[in-house]
Amino acid sequence: MRLIPVLLMLTVILGGNYYVFLRLWQMLPPSLVGRLLFVVAAVFLIASPFVSMLAGSAFPPTLTAAMYRIGTSWLIAFMYLLLAFLVLDIIRLTHLFPIDTYLRHSWIGLGTLAAGLTILLSIGYYRYTHKDRVELQLSVDKEIAGELKIVAASDLHLGYGIGRKEFESWVELINKENPDIVLIAGDITDNNVAPLYEADMGAVFSQIKSRYGTYVIPGNHEYIAGGEPAETFLRAAGVTFLKDSVALVDDRFYIVGRDDRSNPQRQTIAALTASLDPSKPIILLDHQPYHLEEAEQSGIDLQLSGHTHKGQVWPISLVTRFLFELDHGYKQKSNTHYYVSSGLGIWGGKFRIGSRSEYVVIRFKGKSSR
Numbered sequence: 001m002r003l004i005p006v007l008l009m010l011t012v013i014l015g016g017n018y019y020v021f022l023r024l025w026q027m028l029p030p031s032l033v034g035r036l037l038f039v040v041a042a043v044f045l046i047a048s049p050f051v052s053m054l055a056g057s058a059f060p061p062t063l064t065a066a067m068y069r070i071g072t073s074w075l076i077a078f079m080y081l082l083l084a085f086l087v088l089d090i091i092r093l094t095h096l097f098p099i100d101t102y103l104r105h106s107w108i109g110l111g112t113l114a115a116g117l118t119i120l121l122s123i124g125y126y127r128y129t130h131k132d133r134v135e136l137q138l139s140v141d142k143e144i145a146g147e148l149k150i151v152a153a154s155d156l157h158l159g160y161g162i163g164r165k166e167f168e169s170w171v172e173l174i175n176k177e178n179p180d181i182v183l184i185a186g187d188i189t190d191n192n193v194a195p196l197y198e199a200d201m202g203a204v205f206s207q208i209k210s211r212y213g214t215y216v217i218p219g220n221h222e223y224i225a226g227g228e229p230a231e232t233f234l235r236a237a238g239v240t241f242l243k244d245s246v247a248l249v250d251d252r253f254y255i256v257g258r259d260d261r262s263n264p265q266r267q268t269i270a271a272l273t274a275s276l277d278p279s280k281p282i283i284l285l286d287h288q289p290y291h292l293e294e295a296e297q298s299g300i301d302l303q304l305s306g307h308t309h310k311g312q313v314w315p316i317s318l319v320t321r322f323l324f325e326l327d328h329g330y331k332q333k334s335n336t337h338y339y340v341s342s343g344l345g346i347w348g349g350k351f352r353i354g355s356r357s358e359y360v361v362i363r364f365k366g367k368s369s370r
């Protein structure tokens with residue numbers, strides 16, 4: 001059953017690429033050298049994201065990383081070019097404006113299109129590289145013995161796209177907060193753990209400083225990266241890996257780490273919390289924010305999720321808004337607080353258009369600390 005949506009997605013991507021490159025070919029002024037370079041570039045851009053993700057281990061790491069970054073960036077550029085050409089064709093066919101001259105063998109048309117795309121992607125890259133610090137003040141009607149300072153993040157997507165140097169800059173942001181605990185709600189890895197070993201990213205996790213340590217859970221990309229290899233890497237990195245398991249921290253509060261929805265046999269929230277002391281605060285990490293009512297019904301005080309990226313770029317953000325009750329931000333249902341992060345990292349091309357890259361600083365208070 002999963003093969004059908006994959007084939008449909010490939011058909012849309014390949015068909016859309018054909019349409020976009022046909023329109024670009026028509027705009028390109030006649031030149032044998034120019035058209036040969038155009039064909040080579042088209043083949044490389046279309047093939048590189050698939051080659052890097054499906055057969056990347058067969059190539060040198062630097063080449064795979066280059067193909068991944070260029071290819072996945074092209075997927076974003078392609079989407080906006082597709083939208084642009086659809087609009088331009090509607091204008092051309094309805095004769096709203098005389099634009100035919102700029103859609104056939106026109107350097108002016110190509111230059112204008114390239115300039116507009118460059119400006120849009122530059123803004124998106126700026127939004128990605130400048131991380132937002134989100135601060136929340138949350139209270140629960142339970143004893144917690146003082147205030148708990150949490151730094152929460154999700155969707156790091158470490159791998160061929162996001163390397164060690166960038167990860168180290170995020171660790172600096174986290175450490176500046178002097179947190180009591182660091183919580184990462186899934187998708188720590190991207191598609192393959194090989195580049196994490198090559199860059200010794202496990203050592204970077206040990207640089208995260210907090211009173212109670214770093215707790216992580218699997219996301220769907222841990223399963224894309226093979227499941228067990230990703231888990232092995234994370235356990236060796238010195239973080240506390242919770243997979244359908246619970247940690248009682250300093251006899252003050254619980255961290256419940258739920259396995260990802262990719263595992264159809266994962267435990268329910270009710271099963272994970274059945275034996276817990278309900279007088280202590282319970283924090284749930286659940287990567288994909290489906291069925292929020294389950295946390296409320298199970299007495300969870302705070303649920304942290306990620307996965308959605310808030311669509312990452314518009315108009316995909318419209319899709320995540322439709323799919324999820326909460327695709328980004330804060331919500332409270334009864335006594336349960338929820339926060340769905342748009343992610344500290346990103347999948348693929350490093351552009352945020354209509355979304356943001358963020359980490360969350362939560363000041364978590366109980367009755368005695370109000």
